[in-house]
Amino acid sequence: MHKFRVPATLAPVWESKLLRFAIVGGIATLLQYVTLFLSVEYWHWHAVAGSCAGYLLSAIANYLLNYYFTFRSGNRHRVAAMRFIIVAAIGLLLNAAAMALLAEKLRLPYLLAQVLSTVGTLTWNFWANSKWSFGSRSPPRCDDTQRSTI
Numbered sequence: 001m002h003k004f005r006v007p008a009t010l011a012p013v014w015e016s017k018l019l020r021f022a023i024v025g026g027i028a029t030l031l032q033y034v035t036l037f038l039s040v041e042y043w044h045w046h047a048v049a050g051s052c053a054g055y056l057l058s059a060i061a062n063y064l065l066n067y068y069f070t071f072r073s074g075n076r077h078r079v080a081a082m083r084f085i086i087v088a089a090i091g092l093l094l095n096a097a098a099m100a101l102l103a104e105k106l107r108l109p110y111l112l113a114q115v116l117s118t119v120g121t122l123t124w125n126f127w128a129n130s131k132w133s134f135g136s137r138s139p140p141r142c143d144d145t146q147r148s149t150i
Contacts, residue, residue, distance in 0.1 A: 047110035071134035
């Protein structure tokens, strides 16, 4: 079985977490938008409900792809998954609030409202996941016998 190799000239670009996050985000966003569209147009759900369903489905894909591909996390799943769930829950609340405001209150077309909502949640998700969910493990703490005294 052959491993995928990136040409040497593209390696610095490919190693960018932001680029990998954008690729994963594109996949997850497509999943969310398809779910939103199907929910509203075919199942006749409200836009906020369809957006939330899409967000939840995309969160599953996001976790797996970001853990293994984007951040190549060394954190245990039980740690990374719990942190990711907290970040995703906050993102879900941000997304739902933005969709309720833009689509329901301001009556923007639901797909435009979703694009605007995505900008806010994308910023939150990248920052929180890169710093906390999938970030480097904290260095081990020194116990009292390892500390130097002044």
